[in-house]
Amino acid sequence: MKIHRLLPLWGLLVAAWLLPACHQQYSTETVVQSEVEAMPLVPDDAMAAPTPATPDASREGYAIIHENPFLAAARNPLSTFAIDVDRASYANVRRFLTQNRQLPPPDAVRLEELVNYFSYSYPQPRTGPASLQAEVATCPWNPAHQLVLVGVQGKQVPVEHLPPANLVFLLDVSGSMNEPQKLPLLKESLRQLVRESLRPQDYVAVVVYAGAAGVVLPPTSGAEPEAILRALDGLEAGGSTAGGEGLRLAYQLAQQHQRPGTNTRIILATDGDFNVGEQSAADLERLIVQERESGVFLSVLGFGAGNLQDHTMELLADKGNGNYAYIDQLQEARRVLVQQFGGTLFTLAKDVKVQVEFNPALVREYRLLGYENRLLAAEDFNDDRKDAGELGAGQQVTALYEVVPVAAPAASPASVDPLKYQASQPTPAATNSQELLTVKLRYQEPAGSASQLLTLPVRSVRFDEPIARASDNLRWAAAVAQFGLLLRKSPYAGTATWASTAALAQSSASPDPDGARTEFQTLVQQAMELDQETASR
Structure with missing residues (x-):
């Protein structure tokens, strides 16, 4: 018998033990919180039943987003956040609009992940791994305000110059993965990686978990793609989910074969139905944090x-110093x-941390668009012990601020009395x-x-600098935001x-090589059509 609906509680536990450990303003609430008490036990064989054409999003778990408010620059001159290069939210939003034919839940929409889904024309760094860029123009949705773009460009590194990879695929093969858009799509996605990206110096191991965890493929060179593909082809879904046991086994395997100068990484692929198993949630967090310090x-x-x-998946990747991507189609897997x-x-x-000081x-x-779960205290910026985001080879990070000039009316009502003891x-x-x-x-x-x-x-720029004169970078990022x-x-x-x-997006003439x-x-x-349909109903 599998406790199929226990994951929302696991998600709440994850957030509960992360909150004391950091200063990030991350909500421990989830939109599925009310379901925990009423969740029935579902037998394993029920997991094989196909889902309806339009899945019920109410059983999906999203952390509640409390949007960043406007802050007074005089009292809050510093805005600090960890970079985020995840793009899962955009692919998930696309799935709701195209496959489900419905608007996504508001908390599934993370603004920074939508904006960062796209590539921008930022200059390559002359020295070091990253460069900075910024631009200012009139805010398109509030002409009395200004919109500031902050861009970070990671250094492009040719694939042949990247260090050898030591990868462990940790794959969920539980009964809940027995659907066309889950395990079959997962297998085909990894086939693309094996066929087109792996080099002879790269090594891959495969660990699976369902009722129990096990090693399907020991570390195998990219020079033997057929052996790796055979291991993937033999995977079938069934059983309950022992995610904690699988994660522990994957870390053990990664550590055993870690070599100096290699990039050692676990790639966890799952639908998120990730029960902890015998290990406690706190043990898992300690394991992930400990292993990231060792370079895994x-x-x-x-x-x-x-x-x-x-x-849950976003938090696991965040604590593991990795990326979180949502694969809704094979084209996204290729990307x-x-x-x-x-x-x-x-x-x-x-x-990698960003801190902006406003004059x-x-x-x-000012208001930071998105990054609500990546906010840091001002003093964290100079604290090298504070965990933040990771920047991959060639990756970009884009952030947007909506700024209220001193000549414009306040965006938020004054709620703090004048200071008595300081200027x-x-x-x-x-x-x-x-x-x-x-x-x-x-x-x-x-x-x-x-x-x-x-x-x-x-x-500063002219107060009335129109968005039409801004670069394609700023116009496109503004349209997506x-x-x-x-x-x-x-x-x-x-x-x-x-x-x-739509008009703002069409005004950008940047190249579109991948469509x-x-x-x-x-x-x-x-x-727009779905919003109109909803309004008419």
């Missing part, structure tokens, strides 16, 4: 619908595992400066501990409409 990172691939536990092979599997810099002489208020007026240096803000970035080398610092001052605000039905969406979002930007415009149209 954990990335997560999510599959399927109906019981997708998004919040993640083949086209973005280096960025997905090879870490260029770890514990209160020019900025009344609240900008210093003469701030008043005389033309700098709107300064962006700082800290990172550590993958095997290092002392961080490096990059700094970029950003000058506006799309997310509308999907979330955000109170910060201002004058945004589906039509204005992702053309697909986005189709998604905007589908979302």
Whole structure:
């Protein structure tokens, strides 16, 4: 008998033990919280039943997102966050719009993952692993405000120059994976990685877990692809889920075959129905944190619908210094595992943090779009012990701030009395400066501990600098962010409409080699139609 619906409780436990360990503003609530008490026990054989054409999203688990508010620059001059290069939310939103023919739950929409799904034209770093870029223009959904783009570009490294990979595929073959968009899609996705990305110097092992965990394939060279493919072809779904046991076994295998100078990583592929098993949730967290310090990172691939536990998979990848991707179709698997092979599997810099200091002489208020579960305390920026995000080879990170100039009305009502014991007026240096803000970035080398610092001052622009004169980078990022605000039905969406979002996207003329930007415009149209249908009902 499998406790098939126990995962929402596991997700709540994960969030509960992560909260004291960090200063990130991450909600421990989930949208499936109310289901825990009423979940029935489901026999193993029931797992083989096919899901309906439109899965019930109410059984999926998403962490509640409390959108970042506007903050007064005079009292909160520093905005600090860990970078996030996950893109799972965009692929999941696409699945809702195209396969389910319904709008996604608002908490499935993470703005930073939508914006970072796309590539931008940022300059390559001249020295070091990363470069910084910033730009300012009028905010399209609130013309009285300004929109600031902050871009980070990781150094491109040719695949042949990447270090050897030591990969352990940890695959969920429990009964809940017995659906076309789960184990069959998972197997075909990994086939692409084996056929097109693996090199002779790379090694792959396969560990599976269901009722028990076991090694299906010992570490095997990429020079023997047929042996790896045979192991994948023989996988079948069935049984309950012993995820904790499988994760422990995968780490043991990775450690046993870890070699100096290699990139050692576990790739966990699951629908998220990840019961802890005999190990406690706290033991699993300690295991993941301990192993990341030894250089074994954990990335997560999510599959399927109906019981997708998004919040759990995102947290596992976050604590494991890895990426989280959602695979809704074979083309997405190719994008993640083949086209973005280096960025997905090879870490260029770890514990990457961004801190923006706003000039209160020019900025009344500001708001960071997204990154709600990546926020850090201001003092964490200079603390090299504080875990943050990872930047892969060639990866990019894009963040957007909505800024209220001092000449514009306040975006949020004043709720704090004037300070009695300290000055609240900008210093003469701030008043005389033309700098709107300064962006700082800290990172550590993958095997290092002392961080490096990059700094970029950003000058103010004309208050009425139109978005039409902005770069394609800013216009496209603004269109995608506006799309997310509308999907979330955000109170910060201002004058945004589906039509204005489509027009802003069409105004960008950047190359579209993989068709992702053309697909986005189709998604905007589908979302508009579904929103209109919902309103008419």
